[in-house]
Amino acid sequence: MGILEVLFLFVVSFIFSVIYASSDCQFSFCGSNNIIIRFPFQREDEQNPYCGYPGFNLICTNNSKALLKLPHSGVFYVRNINYLAQKIQVYDPDDCLPKRLLSLNVSGSPFIHTFTRNYTFLSCTFQNEGSQFIPIDCLSNSTHFVSAVPSLNLPNPLPASCYVISSLFVPVAGQEQQYDSNFKGEFSQDLVLTWDTPDCRYCESQQQLCGFDRNNNNQLFCFSYQTGPSQQGIQIFRIITLCIAGPAVIFAIVMACCVCYKDRLANISNIAIARSAPATVLPAPQIVTTGLDESTIESYEKVVLGESRRVPGPNGGCCWICLSEYNSKETIRCIPECEHCFHADCIDEWLRINNTCPVCRNTPSPSPLHVTSINP
Incomplete structure (x- = not known):
């Protein structure tokens, strides 16, 4: 990863950490x-x-x-x-x-x-x-x-x-x-x-959260799961963050260009020296896969919820990944060893990059594939 990529990730992480901190x-x-x-x-x-x-x-x-x-x-x-x-x-x-x-x-x-x-x-x-x-x-x-x-x-x-x-x-x-x-x-x-x-029923019916708007005399406010309790407050944080980070990013880019130019000159010298040395074969980099393969993920049980929205196993009334409450006719997937269940889309995405259950951190293993439906 180059210097510019590292710098970009740092700035993005900083901005989002400030935004996230505004919602405590x-x-x-x-x-x-x-x-x-x-x-x-x-x-x-x-x-x-x-x-x-x-x-x-x-x-x-x-x-x-x-x-x-x-x-x-x-x-x-x-x-x-x-x-x-x-x-x-x-x-x-x-x-x-x-x-x-x-x-x-x-x-x-x-x-x-x-x-x-x-x-x-x-x-x-x-x-x-x-x-x-x-x-x-x-x-x-x-x-x-x-x-x-x-x-x-x-x-x-x-x-x-x-x-x-x-x-x-x-x-x-x-x-x-x-x-x-x-x-x-x-x-x-x-x-x-x-x-x-x-009365937060309107917010809940729109699949949003309800809370106090600190910038509007503590009036109730609807906000999504991805934003904080005060949209106006988040905008202020973004403006302040960009004002501070903008000049810093420009300065860092100039410094990175100077470093890259210096490295380029050093690489030219190294290439000239390497031509006179015997060639060596470097081992191919290994690609490490941290998640599970698709066949293993698809082997885990799927359940279609009925009108009662009852979920088998030691589960509550919502998905532990997206924190949304379950609705009837939704498809959930359960991990066989620990019996923890989630929205099928949520757990599939999780297991592609992780090989453990997001709740108990146990490593699951393949199981026979089958789809069931819970009746009301």
Whole structure:
């Protein structure tokens, strides 16, 4: 590589390093299921007033759990975050969601529950087999059986062995859900909360990120994955960088030309000396291939995602290379040994220049080629 090529690479690397440094809000992963933490969320131990929205702090524990702490209802484990729908799916650390619902209070937090249904919680001294009073296991014991019944279906009068614990509105999955005879299943599901502010749904629908524009009174701003949170700020950095680097590049080019001229004179002298010396045969340079060949790459499993967008193996909801969330009908490719999956285009390009998995750094080996499809 010549001096001019080295100089060019140095200048380009310098310019892009300045541009990249202007965006100090980085993605992070938390939990055993690799939950992506990005605006409006941020880790509690990485506080930056421009990288998160007030009230959207998450705690990453040493046991690979992502925690959401509500001011009046305590801590919940986070199972998933849907940034496009602006929903967060949480569950009780003690696996007793009905107990948490009895005292659930989301006030003081940016989260709300969209749909609620009025339930009456009852305590009975014996289990009513075959009736609508189906015990909630984590609230019941050998002498008292706690059940939840829709208030509209509450029998009148109540059985003599039962009394009302509480009657309250309980968050449910959706308004269209119909009553049935088994209300226990509804309380075994996760709690789904949503938020209205900040509203980043437009940015997410355009496959862009959402963040604060520091040069516009902290207004929300859509930006692509390749740019920083403030397009105007990046332009300023580019102008400053070019003003500084421009004269330096011109000076360096002049110096490089002088060095090249001096080297040319030295080469002429060396050629004259070499003509009088016996010729030597130099070994041909070896071409080192760092990536995998196409046949090995094509031998790895391809999967076409269904409507559920479920990805096999220890994978999250997005590609670890491009950081884009998976969509239905997309084709992903999985590495057989570690079962890590990525967009097929992303991992193919990666493996052509690298021979290791981008997540665990294990070196994969060929496997039988086959394409599967995950049904919803």
